[in-house]
Amino acid sequence: MRLDKFLSVRTMYSRKELHKYIESGCVTRNGVPMKQANFSVSDKDTIALNGVEIPGTTYVYILLNKPEGYVCSADKPGQKLAIDLIPPTLQRKALQPVGRLDKDSTGMLLFTDDGQLSHQVLSNRSHCDKYYHVTLSRSWKQEYAEQIAAGIVLKDGTHCLPAHAEPIPRTTHEMLICLHEGKYHQVRRMMAALGNHVEKLSRIAISELSIPPDLAIGACQVLNLQDVQKILKKETNFASMLQILRKNS
Ligand code: URA
Numbered sequence: 511m512r513l514d515k516f517l518s519v520r521t522m523y524s525r526k527e528l529h530k531y532i533e534s535g536c537v538t539r540n541g542v543p544m545k546q547a548n549f550s551v552s553d554k555d556t557i558a559l560n561g562v563e564i565p566g567t568t569y570v571y572i573l574l575n576k577p578e579g580y581v582c583s584a585d586k587p588g589q590k591l592a593i594d595l596i597p598p599t600l601q602r603k604a605l606q607p608v609g610r611l612d613k614d615s616t617g618m619l620l621f622t623d624d625g626q627l628s629h630q631v632l633s634n635r636s637h638c639d640k641y642y643h644v645t646l647s648r649s650w651k652q653e654y655a656e657q658i659a660a661g662i663v664l665k666d667g668t669h670c671l672p673a674h675a676e677p678i679p680r681t682t683h684e685m686l687i688c689l690h691e692g693k694y695h696q697v698r699r700m701m702a703a704l705g706n707h708v709e710k711l712s713r714i715a716i717s718e719l720s721i722p723p724d725l726a727i728g729a730c731q732v733l734n735l736q737d738v739q740k741i742l743k744k745e746t747n748f749a750s751m752l753q754i755l756r757k758n759s
Pocket of ligand 1: 615
């Protein structure tokens, strides 16, 4: 592949900007400056721009531990954007969040430029499990589990798919819920339909991929292929997710 094309899909820069960088010797292949845009690069080469290595993979998959107060949608002027927490070296033109978390929600937010993976995670037909750790303002009631398993009808008449929820052991106001779909404000609206209110909401896992316990809030990590495969697993284990929350609390 041509050097300028390689860099164009893996960075935020325009072809014109890249040509300037290349001509001025800011781009290296295996440590050696490459001053021509049509030089060819292979998968095995290490390409760096201004001394910073550019990931060579066709697609990039990033897990951000989203803090409160950041929005996922770029069309909200004046708001802090979750995508701006991704370092410049990992930014790419086609990078997008995979689904959304509310401004007040925290936890796992994936970013990728792989449209096919996004579709697989988000489409209701693929039933990708999403796990949320929820703190309620009123205490958990055992009847919630059955009502959620039967499929909640939201206040506006929207029907939710059956889901799975259980209280976090040794707590009174915390629960783990697993959804197989992603409607707008879904967990908040489900709990409102049950007469409760969500105080805090954190996505702890998508399918079998959970947030690494050492990933600080606001930090991100590049996922490897094994991680990406975990995202695509159809069968997940609720009990083991509950165990993760127990360990981390
Ligand atoms: N459900 C919600 O209500 N909010 C989120 O951010 C995610 C799921």
